[in-house]
Amino acid sequence: MGVLAGILCLAIRYFIPISPDGTKIFTIKQNLPFVYKTIGMLAGTASTIALIALGGNFTFSAISRLKYKIIAGVLARTVICPLVCLTVAFKVGFSSLEFPALIALYGTPLAVSTVPMTAEMGSDAELAGQLVVWTTLSSAFTLFAIIFTCKQIGIL
Numbered sequence: 001m002g003v004l005a006g007i008l009c010l011a012i013r014y015f016i017p018i019s020p021d022g023t024k025i026f027t028i029k030q031n032l033p034f035v036y037k038t039i040g041m042l043a044g045t046a047s048t049i050a051l052i053a054l055g056g057n058f059t060f061s062a063i064s065r066l067k068y069k070i071i072a073g074v075l076a077r078t079v080i081c082p083l084v085c086l087t088v089a090f091k092v093g094f095s096s097l098e099f100p101a102l103i104a105l106y107g108t109p110l111a112v113s114t115v116p117m118t119a120e121m122g123s124d125a126e127l128a129g130q131l132v133v134w135t136t137l138s139s140a141f142t143l144f145a146i147i148f149t150c151k152q153i154g155i156l
Helices: 001-015 033-058 060-091 099-106 114-120 125-153
Strands: none
Touching: 033 125, 060 099, 060 125, 099 125, 114 125
């Protein structure tokens, strides 16, 4: 439904008249600034609200059942993936200007959107939720270690 709404918005953009200087006559940012600001504020809180909702569904009883899967998933996402990918990027010759983006790409926790996507695909949404929570908690330490190590090596 979201994709269809996006396609509809893109189609509507082509029917907005253009002034002689090449700018659109009507834009939400210029003509409806309160709507634009509201949408921006909602967009800024989306991840936070999703994490709060996910935390409300978090159960400690699932940890004992999923312990080994959680450990493997957290290690793979926060240790192994950054270690392998950043090492390859360093060996290939990425510059120090590109490394912060690579650290953000490979060293960050799982996205909150993986939980509903996993549920929609009929997979283990409970495990996905656990992985989001535990990778978020562990990334506070692993991101520090990654950045510190890169700084000490001279990459950053």
